[in-house]
Amino acid sequence: MALTAYDFTGRTAFVTGAASGIGRATATLLAQAGATVHCADRDEPGLHETAKLVSEQGGTAHTHVLDVTDHASLAAAVAAVTAAGPLHTMVAVAGIMHTSTVLETRDEDLDRVLAVNFKGVLYACQEAARSMIATGTRGSIVTMASGAMDTASPGLLCYSVTKAAVVQLTKTLATEVGQHGIRVNAIAPGWIRTPMTDRHEPAAQEQAEAAMARRSPLGRVGEPQDIAHAVLHLASDAAAFTTGQILRPNGGVAMPW
Numbered sequence: 001m002a003l004t005a006y007d008f009t010g011r012t013a014f015v016t017g018a019a020s021g022i023g024r025a026t027a028t029l030l031a032q033a034g035a036t037v038h039c040a041d042r043d044e045p046g047l048h049e050t051a052k053l054v055s056e057q058g059g060t061a062h063t064h065v066l067d068v069t070d071h072a073s074l075a076a077a078v079a080a081v082t083a084a085g086p087l088h089t090m091v092a093v094a095g096i097m098h099t100s101t102v103l104e105t106r107d108e109d110l111d112r113v114l115a116v117n118f119k120g121v122l123y124a125c126q127e128a129a130r131s132m133i134a135t136g137t138r139g140s141i142v143t144m145a146s147g148a149m150d151t152a153s154p155g156l157l158c159y160s161v162t163k164a165a166v167v168q169l170t171k172t173l174a175t176e177v178g179q180h181g182i183r184v185n186a187i188a189p190g191w192i193r194t195p196m197t198d199r200h201e202p203a204a205q206e207q208a209e210a211a212m213a214r215r216s217p218l219g220r221v222g223e224p225q226d227i228a229h230a231v232l233h234l235a236s237d238a239a240a241f242t243t244g245q246i247l248r249p250n251g252g253v254a255m256p257w
């Protein structure tokens, strides 16, 4: 049997948060698998760096400088992609971290994190699903939740609430668009080494990573490629019977039933 399920040749993918970390690794891996990738982010230099990496590996990338909290911009970018051909894959990765205790959390903190981590994902999902339905494409949408979605840690209220909301969005949308052959799944990564988790002085960072690695049966933290491969699987035909699910590439740090 030929291993064609992971062949994205002739397919188009849209990745938000593609200028850094997990989004960049995902865009480059999808391109390696044969997809034409549309990379969206508010960080223009970072986007161009991702596009350069893709083209150095022989792939095709287009860039869209936008803020995912601006629904009109996201809608315009997806509409432009759809005008050129069907959109097969949406990966909503863009997100921000915020830490404050419950007692210190201000309205504006919660509003900002909700806008990026939840509404930004909602808009990407809405526009992708509308595009796929309009073109009759049996596509795949992958959202980025977090292990924080169902654990409690001091200071992580805003972040974890938005990630739990992403899970509900993912499952609800899966129930609504399955009739069109569209699959919707989420990934809940553990600690992945990216600029988002690089929040400490070098010595403290090393200690924090080592502490996290000790919690994993595999004895390490994750790399962006670990998550990119999980996205590739969920977006691919190999996951044709998988929808409304949460995949947890976390090194075994948490093992919910």
Ligand code: NAI
Residues within 6 Å of the ligand: 016, 017, 018, 019, 020, 021, 022, 023, 040, 041, 042, 043, 046, 066, 067, 068, 069, 093, 094, 095, 096, 097, 116, 120, 144, 145, 146, 147, 188, 189, 190, 191, 192, 193, 194, 195, 196, 197
């Ligand atoms: P990162 O900070 O390296 O990348 C995030 C990207 O999102 C950046 O390129 C940033 O410019 C972009 N972005 C942020 N706000 C945006 C906005 N309003 N509009 C457009 N682009 C925006 O972070 P990383 O680690 O790659 O995280 C990616 C996703 O994975 C996030 O949703 C994060 O919550 C999630 N995640 C990360 C984990 C980790 O350990 N690194 C663990 C679990 C989840």
